[in-house]
Amino acid sequence: MNIQGFEPVISAAMLCALVSSWSMALAPDYSDTAQVKPSLERLLAPLSQQAPTEIRDRGLQVHLEADKHLEQLQLDYRTKLEANGWQVVEHQGDNWGPFEAGELVATRNHNHLVVQFSAHAGHAEIDLCVWDHQPRNDTCPG
Structure with missing residues (x-):
């Protein structure tokens, strides 16, 4: 049997199989997010009853609002975090006239x-972001 005419077809099939296996190896594994999400949701539950949204690097985010000043909010969240086994590793806050901003980082x-x-003026917006690892960029909101 002469296979010379089939060489381009065989080469193309082999190339397709190779590209397919590479793309499967390099593609992000979205099942990771599905496996990680429930454990991250359990970590957020004591801090918020709202459903989180997914953000980059397999993280979750919750956006909240409160009628409190920054200093009181940071104290409240620090207390909640520490009561739930988190270690606060960074704590900062600042104000510019009537505007206040701050951040807590915990592990x-x-x-x-x-x-x-x-x-601003006693009304606050809060973004909680959680990851199952230290992301390269932990800017929140994600």
């Missing part, structure tokens, strides 16, 4: 959490 085992606060 728990290999999990990483950032709480961003912005407040």
Whole structure:
């Protein structure tokens, strides 16, 4: 049997199989997010009853609002975090006239959490972001 005429077809099929296997090896594994999400949701539950949204690097985010000043919010969240096994590793806050902003960064085992606060005239917006690892960029909101 003469296979010379089939050489381009065989080469193309082999190339397709090779590209397919590479793309499968390099493609992000979205099942990771599905596996990680429930454990991250359990970590957020004591801090918020709202459903989180997914953000980059397999993280979750919750956006909240409160009628409190920054200093009180940071104290409240620090207390909640520490009561739930988190270690606060960074705590900062500042104000510019009537505007206030702050951040808490906490870790728990290999999990990483950032709480961003912005407040004006006693009304605050809060973003909670949590990851199952230390992301390269932990800016919250994600």
